[in-house]
Amino acid sequence: MKAVLNWLDHRTGIRAVLHAALYEHIxxxxxxxxxxxxxxxxxxxxxxxTGVFLWMAYxxxxxxxxxxxxxIQNEMQGGWLLRGLHHFMAQAMVIxxxxxLMQVVIDGAYRAPREVNFLLGLxxxxxxxxxxxxxxxxxxxxxxxxATRVATxxxxxxxxxxxxxxxxxxxxxxxxxxxxxxxxxxxxGVLPGLLLGLLVLHLAxxxxxxxxxxxxxxxxxxxxxxxxxxKDSVACLAVLAVVLFxxxxxxxxxxxxxxxxxxxxxxxxxxxxxxxxxxxxLFEGGGETGELIGGIVVPFLVLLALFAMPxxxxxxxxxxxxVGLLLCLLAGxxxxxxxxxxxDNRAQWAGKPPSTADKDSPEVKRYEASSxxxxxxxxxxxxxxxxxxxxxxxxxxxxxxxxxxxxxxxKTQGPRLFARWCASCHLHDDSPEIFGQPSxxxxxxxxxxxxxxxxxxxxxxxxxxxxxxxxxxxxxGGQMVEFIKTTMPELEPADVxxxxxxxxxxxxxxxxxxxxxxxxxxxxxGIEQIELLGCIDCxxxxxxxxxxxxxxxxxxxxxxWLLGMISNPAHERFYGENNDRMPAFAANPDDPKxxxxxPKNLDLLVAWLRGExxxxxxxxx
Amino acid sequence: xxxxxxxxxxxxxLEAAGTRRRGFLSRIAxxxxxxxxxxxxxxxxxxxxxxxxxxxxxGGGDGRSNRGRLVRVAPLDALGADGVPRxxxxxxxxxxxxxRFPDESIGVVYLRRxxxxxxxxxxNATCPHLGCFVAFKPDRGIYxxxxxxxxxxxxGAMIHPTPSPRDLDELRTEVKDNAVWVWYQDFYTGKExxxxxx
Numbered sequence: 001m002k003a004v005l006n007w008l009d010h011r012t013g014i015r016a017v018l019h020a021a022l023y024e025h026i027x028x029x030x031x032x033x034x035x036x037x038x039x040x041x042x043x044x045x046x047x048x049x050t051g052v053f054l055w056m057a058y059x060x061x062x063x064x065x066x067x068x069x070x071x072i073q074n075e076m077q078g079g080w081l082l083r084g085l086h087h088f089m090a091q092a093m094v095i096x097x098x099x100x101l102m103q104v105v106i107d108g109a110y111r112a113p114r115e116v117n118f119l120l121g122l123x124x125x126x127x128x129x130x131x132x133x134x135x136x137x138x139x140x141x142x143x144x145x146x147a148t149r150v151a152t153x154x155x156x157x158x159x160x161x162x163x164x165x166x167x168x169x170x171x172x173x174x175x176x177x178x179x180x181x182x183x184x185x186x187x188x189g190v191l192p193g194l195l196l197g198l199l200v201l202h203l204a205x206x207x208x209x210x211x212x213x214x215x216x217x218x219x220x221x222x223x224x225x226x227x228x229x230x231k232d233s234v235a236c237l238a239v240l241a242v243v244l245f246x247x248x249x250x251x252x253x254x255x256x257x258x259x260x261x262x263x264x265x266x267x268x269x270x271x272x273x274x275x276x277x278x279x280x281x282l283f284e285g286g287g288e289t290g291e292l293i294g295g296i297v298v299p300f301l302v303l304l305a306l307f308a309m310p311x312x313x314x315x316x317x318x319x320x321x322x323v324g325l326l327l328c329l330l331a332g333x334x335x336x337x338x339x340x341x342x343x344d345n346r347a348q349w350a351g352k353p354p355s356t357a358d359k360d361s362p363e364v365k366r367y368e369a370s371s372x373x374x375x376x377x378x379x380x381x382x383x384x385x386x387x388x389x390x391x392x393x394x395x396x397x398x399x400x401x402x403x404x405x406x407x408x409x410x411k412t413q414g415p416r417l418f419a420r421w422c423a424s425c426h427l428h429d430d431s432p433e434i435f436g437q438p439s440x441x442x443x444x445x446x447x448x449x450x451x452x453x454x455x456x457x458x459x460x461x462x463x464x465x466x467x468x469x470x471x472x473x474x475x476x477g478g479q480m481v482e483f484i485k486t487t488m489p490e491l492e493p494a495d496v497x498x499x500x501x502x503x504x505x506x507x508x509x510x511x512x513x514x515x516x517x518x519x520x521x522x523x524x525x526g527i528e529q530i531e532l533l534g535c536i537d538c539x540x541x542x543x544x545x546x547x548x549x550x551x552x553x554x555x556x557x558x559x560x561w562l563l564g565m566i567s568n569p570a571h572e573r574f575y576g577e578n579n580d581r582m583p584a585f586a587a588n589p590d591d592p593k594x595x596x597x598x599p600k601n602l603d604l605l606v607a608w609l610r611g612e613x614x615x616x617x618x619x620x621x
Numbered sequence: 622x623x624x625x626x627x628x629x630x631x632x633x634x635l636e637a638a639g640t641r642r643r644g645f646l647s648r649i650a651x652x653x654x655x656x657x658x659x660x661x662x663x664x665x666x667x668x669x670x671x672x673x674x675x676x677x678x679x680g681g682g683d684g685r686s687n688r689g690r691l692v693r694v695a696p697l698d699a700l701g702a703d704g705v706p707r708x709x710x711x712x713x714x715x716x717x718x719x720x721r722f723p724d725e726s727i728g729v730v731y732l733r734r735x736x737x738x739x740x741x742x743x744x745n746a747t748c749p750h751l752g753c754f755v756a757f758k759p760d761r762g763i764y765x766x767x768x769x770x771x772x773x774x775x776x777g778a779m780i781h782p783t784p785s786p787r788d789l790d791e792l793r794t795e796v797k798d799n800a801v802w803v804w805y806q807d808f809y810t811g812k813e814x815x816x817x818x819x
Binding site for chain 1: 644647648650651652654655657658659661662663665666667668669670671672675714716718719720721722
């Protein structure tokens with residue numbers, strides 16, 4: 001062993017190098033306050049190691065980025081741990097940076113001859129923040145996508161070269177494959193390379209000047225190995241333990257795949273950039289100039305003040321000023337972050353809505369903004385879960401990416417289509433948006449026994465959930481309302497129940513499949529009741545009655561019936577001339593492009609109204 | 622005086638010994654803790670890196686198993702009664718990491734009807750030597766590999782001398798509803814034993 005070492009030492013001088021590395025002189029003994037720099041180096045090494053392994057499984061393109069991250073997170077052995085370490089160590093690094101900066105400034109370690117090293121440190125800090133920003137986009141989920149768009153849009157505000165700069169970073173006018181390839185090259189190549197190079201310089205200069213001991217006679221001098229290294233390792237262990245705890249408890253989350261066509265109201269930057277986000281809000285209403293000042297000029301001036309610290313700090317008062325400035329900055333960041341968190345979560349934290357009824361009061365507006373954000377976040381979580389259900393059901397992701405699964409999913413698309421096209425008149429319990437007073441029936445459970453039972457209930461038929469707000473209501477002399485109100489009370493409830501079951505069975509709802517099968521005999525009797533009760537005086541049902549006065553009851557609320565009804569409610573098979581304001585969404589079957597709803601969207605909407613979508617088997621517990 | 626100096630020496634000796642012992646413990650502790658923190662990220666990375674070694678036969682993934690996948694390859698009528706092999710694509714869902722590509726070619730087989738019977742023989746077209754596709758030469762009635770000239774008889778047996786370590790890989794077949802179904806699977810090449818890729 002010794003012979004080998006001697007041989008190597010003769011040729012490389014390794015002993016001297018090792019000795020210089022390990023036996024650095026530490027005046028005043030090893031101290032806990034010196035550990036921050038080492039924990040940062042450790043965090044960087046962890047990012048380097050985990051990053052390279054993640055690189056082996058990551059695929060940067062619009063159709064594969066989210067998918068490969070999904071695969072790492074959910075399918076690969078230990079992938080959740082690897083990604084979790086990388087995800088949370090990045091956040092730990094930001095905190096450690098703040099501690100390191102504080103220690104250096106408070107100890108006055110930036111003073112001559114260490115000015116250059118302080119500047120290097122500030123540049124390193126910005127590279128780390130750049131790594132965070134670029135890394136946030138790489139999973140290509142809704143959160144990263146929309147938050148990073150805000151950051152690159154801010155870049156467009158830089159005077160003169162802004163738009164060009166933005167195009168260069170984004171790889172074109174819009175986000176796409178090249179945004180990912182560029183961000184990935186920055187994140188895994190350019191920035192870590194720069195960081196590594198500058199870190200070596202930073203450490204070399206640090207060694208040249210030696211450690212800055214604020215109190216060199218505290219204890220006997222010592223050396224880096226083993227005393228300070230032991231303290232450093234214990235600190236690293238503590239950092240690692242905290243990060244591992246968070247990985248196991250929370251796990252790195254992955255939102256639904258980025259969808260440029262679907263807004264994401266819960267877009268927020270990573271928490272350590274929240275203060276900037278909140279800070280920008282102070283400049284709201286200032287237009288482009290306001291954004292420029294809040295998003296670029298002020299942060300730039302703050303950085304300038306940090307860069308000037310070594311020179312300002314030459315005087316005793318200047319040093320105090322520096323310390324004060326840093327503490328104020330950190331306090332400001334803390335306050336802004338807390339404000340941002342509170343603004344988003346006030347609806348949840350406050351518990352109950354503000355007591356004032358004034359809709360325009362700022363308090364109500366803030367409450368509504370917060371509950372809107374919380375709703376959007378909840379939807380985002382549901383969607384992230386949904387896409388995983390769909391992947392499992394599909395036994396893999398189609399070549400077009402995971403987004404195609406969501407786009408073909410009635411459960412995801414139905415509420416969106418409903419909100420866009422139907423919710424201005426109709427209600428539905430699962431629609432995310434409600435627009436004022438409904439003017440058409442509530443479509444929750446349309447065609448189900450419960451829904452039809454309500455329709456033929458004299459108490460409900462003229463109410464807001466059925467015809468109450470339509471031109472078919474009692475006030476306007478609607479015949480159905482009149483019929484239900486006058487005839488129904490005279491009928492045998494058992495006969496009505498049979499007719500309801502029979503009409504509902506026409507819908508062939510998947511949710512009632514077992515029930516319809518069990519009640520086949522009753523449904524058979526109900527079919528006769530529909531004819532006997534007088535429905536066919538106005539409606540057509542199977543071979544009886546005529547079209548033209550009221551909707552066809554044959555196949556009522558079935559898939560085919562609904563497709564026809566939504567396509568053209570004024571068709572003689574449905575409401576004909578009596579149609580109340582409902583537009584035809586696909587009146588021209590021969591020319592789908594001229595219709596409001598494409599055949600695919602029509603299918604998705606109908607499937608959603610009928611509750612037809614993939615449901616995962618109940619998880620066994 | 623003398624005794625006092627002695628006691629000072631003793632104290633400093635004791636102190637030196639204490640420092641040495643502390644130094645030794647510090648060294649051990651620093652080495653242990655230092656290695657531990659370095660190992661964790663490395664271990665997490667290696668765990669994921671070694672993911673391909675894990676068998677994915679259960680449930681998801683590409684559903685590889687020791688028996689292969691039963692795939693309908695061709696109608697029985699497509700095979701001549703003369704026993705001459707014909708090449709067919711095996712079309713099934715192809716899995717690639719996170720992707721599933723429905724109905725893509727996942728491999729190539731030769732099918733031949735054994736003359737005078739309804740039995741069908743199926744061979745994986747991959748040469749067992751180093752994985753090129755073998756071609757059937759109708760004029761000579763043999764399979765030949767374009768890469769290193771391995772040659773096999775019409776029933777898949779090696780023709781010596783040959784670089785191939787084993788006969789062509791025969792696959793199990795079933796004939797149902799007048800169609801040929803093949804238990805398709807790939808095997809590692811270059812080995813005397815047929816070892817399925819799972």
